Amino acid sequence: MSDEIVTQIMELAAEVSDGEELLERAEGVGLVMRGEAMYGSWDAALATALVKACEAPAAATAPPPAVRISHSDDGPNEVEDFPREAEEGWDGPVVMVAGDRAVFTVAADRFRTSHQTPAEVDPFAPRGAGVNIEVALANPDEEAIVAISNVGTAHSFDSRIVPSVEGHVLHAADVVGVASDESIVAMWSRREMRRCNRFAHVTVGGKIKASAIKEFGRHGPDRYGVQALLLSDEDAICTAFLERERGTRVFCASLAGNGIHFSARDVRTMGLKAQGVKAMDLGDDNTVIGAFNTDGCDELVVLSAYGYGKRVALEEFRVQGRGGQGMILMRPHLDGDELAAIAPLPSLNKDLLVLTRGGHVARIAATAIPSPGRSARGVRLLKMPEGDRVGVVSVLPGSGPA
Missing domain, CATH: 1.10.10 (Arc Repressor Mutant, subunit A)
Structure with a gap:
């Protein structure tokens, strides 16, 4: 008592x-x-x-997260510390396609990881390839690669015939049967494709279409391609992605700086010859610059053409019906700047591979990218030469601590 x-x-x-x-x-x-x-x-x-x-023992309380200061030209950026570990495949091969349709592979450990921003960029212009890299696929888990072109054709090729950057690179026409006016905008392994139920395309004009994987038939697309989407004359494929579960969500971003988050259930499954439905209301002089399925992803990274960017939590975007204008993702604050790329971020243990239009590359640890909030402006993430612009952003397995 x-x-x-x-x-x-x-x-x-x-x-x-x-x-x-x-x-x-x-x-x-x-x-x-x-x-x-x-x-x-x-x-x-x-x-x-x-x-x-x-x-009495002191109550167990979680210590506040450590904060690491990452300095930039615009002032110090507070970034949450994260116990990074090297992931399997962090140094593995990356399959790339250049703007002149040259295809090659490069070992990811060729790119040094920057753990602070703004990151220095390194020259990257493989012999025999153009400097403008259009798409990159890290660590394919099977030799067979499926490639989607900007005109809505799905091709397949064997990654074992793709040379490394140490040799003379091949052109896409030597690997897959692409036409002279085609360019590759997305790639994934055939094994990954077989694990999924649907694949989706998003066009620069803001349309989306989802089709069942079985539409490709038993063997899937071949070297010469299967028509996967009918396009109007002025439209083109911006990107494509796979969908494992029907109940997942889609995120699209526009050139003007908006993002829309909607349920994949809003996009019914269509045949290969369907033209798709509206994903985003773009208005005049605006296009879609990227889209992805948010399954297994809590954050995204957005970059502007001039190398400014940030991390943003997906929960900051309410889920709404497709076809709307969305919410502000990032407003570039320099004259002439505009959104250039987005990428899903499954974990802070990942690295971001950024390829520029002028033939430069940077590998940035996700922990070095600040997350100031959806309505905040981005910070300078890259030190690029004058006149250069961000082109492609790809997610790589994390290379570990600094």
């Missing part, structure tokens, strides 16, 4: 500021009376409670 009274004194004392406040509460008066009866005086009861409080 005495231990119970002491415990009650300790709990009540933690809720009041002084003795007068304690006596103003009904339970406090009763506690004083019982304490005096048990210990002979109220002072003795308080003394016993004080001794017990000193002996």
Whole structure:
């Protein structure tokens, strides 16, 4: 009984500021009376409670997250520290396609990881390839690669015939049967494709179409391609992605700086010859610059053409119906700047590979990218030569701590 009274004194004392406040509460008066009866005086009861409080173990509280300061030209950026570990495949191959349709592979450990921003960029212009890299696929888990072109054709090729950057690179026409006016905008492994139920395309004009994987037939697309989407004359494929579960969501971003987050259920499954439905209301002089399925992803990274960017939590975008204008993702604050690329970020353990239009590359640890909030402007993430612009952003397995 005495231990119970002491415990009650300790709990009540933690809720009041002084003795007068304690006596103003009904339970406090009763506690004083019982304490005096048990210990002979109220002072003795308080003394016993004080001794017990000193002996009690401190309540376990989570320490505040450590903060690492990443300096930029615009001032220091606070970034949450994260116990990064090197992931399997962090140094593995990356299949790339250049703007002149040259195809090659490069080992990811060729790119040094920057753990602070703004990151320095390194020259990257493989012999025999143009400087403008259009698409990159890290660590394909099978030799067979599926490639989607800007005119809506799905091709397949064997990555084993794609040369490394140490040799003379091949053109896409030597690997897959693409036409002279085609360019590759998305790639994934055939094995990954077989694990999924649907694949989706998003066009620069803001349309989206989802088709069942089985539409490709038993063997899937071949070297010469399968028509996967009918396009109007002025439209083209911006990107394509896979969908494992029907209940997932889609995120699209526009050149003007908006993002829309909607359910994949809003996009019914269509045949290969369908033209799709509206994903985003773009207005005049605006296009889609990227889209992805948000399955397994809590954040995204957005970059502007001039190398400014940030991390943004997807939960900051309410889920709405497709076809709307969306919400502000990032507004570039320099004249002539505009959004250039987005990428899903499954974990802070990842790295971002950024390829520029002028033939430069940077590998940035996700922990080095600040997350100031959806409505905040981006910070400078890259130190690029004057006139250069961000082209492609690809997610790589994390290379570990600094």
